[in-house]
Amino acid sequence: MSEGADIPLQARVALAHAAVQRLAEGCGVDLLHIKGPAVDPSLRGRPRTGSDVDVIVRPSGVGRLMTALAEHGWRTETTFDAGSAFDHAANLYHPDWGLLDVHRHYPGMDRDPTAVFALLWDERVHADIAHVPCPVPEPIAQSLVLLLHAARSRAVAEHPDVAPNWDDRTEAERAAILDLADRTGARIALAAATGELAAYAGHADAALWEVFTTGGDRLDEWSARWRAARGTRAKASVAVRSLAVNRYYLGQRLGHEPSRPEVATEFFRRLAAGCRAVGGRLRRRVRR
Amino acid sequence: MTTLRVSGHAAWVGDDEKVYVARVPDGPPLVLEGSAAVVWGAAVPGGALDEVVERVAHTTGVSAELVADDVVGFVDQLVAAGLLETRPAAPD
Secondary structure, three states, X not given: XXXXXXXXXXXXXXXXHHHHHHHHHHOOOOEEEEOHHHOOXXXXXXXXXXXXXXXXXXXXXXXXXXXXXXXXXXXXEEOHHHHOOOOOEEEEEEOOOEEEEEXXXXXXXOOOHHHHHHHHHHOOEEEEEOOEXXXXXXXXXXXXXXHHHHOOOOOHHHOOOHHHHHHOOOHHHHHHHHHHHXXXXXXXXXXXXXXXXXXXXXXXXHHHHHHHHHOOOHHHHXXXXXXXXXXXXXXXXXXXXXXXXXXXXXXXXXXXXXOHHHHHHXXXXXXXXXXXXXXXXXXXXXXX | OEEEEEOOOEEEEEOXXXXXXXXXXXXXXXXXXXXXXXXXXXXXXXXXXXXXXXXHHHHHOOOHXXXXXXXXXXXXXXXXXOOEEEEEOOOO
16 A cells, blocks of 8 residues: 555546545535546547546535635635636645636536526536546536537637537437526527537627637737626726736746736736737727 | 445545555545555455455455455555444344
8 A cells, every 4th residue: 555646647536526525525515526537428528538627616605615625735726816717717736636626607607606506406416436426417517518618719619529519419419408508598608619609799798709719819808808797897807807917827937926026017018918909909990 | 243344435446456545535545556456346345354355365366364364454554544444243
């Protein structure tokens, strides 16, 4: 019996799912395991499963779970509002278990995270991961989750998860996925995965998905986030965060914890880059 | 008489030759190889310690008398690690 420094990735990820499940049960938090070994084998686009653990947490339990994770040796690498365009997931690391993405909502079905989680939870099934029963979305919901994830990639049509979860599904199954997308507010995001986003051109929610599927720079992404944000407060938050410095990514780039002067320098670099991008676009418009 | 069973806090993956097992949520993950993996496989169905010894003997082709001490010693380690649990056997 030896401690496993060189445990294969797939075994480590499976054990990590089990560890997170038992930890969630210990603090009374509901969560659903998604991706990797949580996915029904028939729906996996890749023979090998993922390199990290992904879970969606009931929104009311996010704070409790994050506290429990910290108490059990998980270190937060990126916070919810620093990770992606959707502010949806925090990324954590544990020396034994590896990486964990905690989703407080899921991109594409994020208008009412509490209601969406309740819907997915009510229809959950269980997957045996490392001999621990882990709650997972039922197979139709698994397909929707995987398709919405694929929709965030540029070559979405070639994404390996699209065929088993959409192209190879029966008409009835695709209808069920569409129905679930309607019930979770994910119809436009699903359209991005199935190549039908053009039908929603001009819709505020479609803007961000267009950036992902057709490509675009950071200015495109931020302007799309601005258009998709609902209400003055949400738009103001997008505007402020478009200039905010992500200390984690800056630290990764510098190779050390950034100092205050380094953060300030990065802030002004971002501000200048933003001004140049806007200026460039204005000049192009004037030339037309 | 006591019986053995896998702890509700144990998680594991692997096969007859190599098992990766951990007490979750805190770990650490452990590697059981060769005869250690055989003992784990024999303990998973649960039962009396004698039954576990018999299963190991059957799998390895070695007599129960010869393997008993090693199996009992290793089972004790697994119990101490919180991966197996003992409980009193139900009365006849």
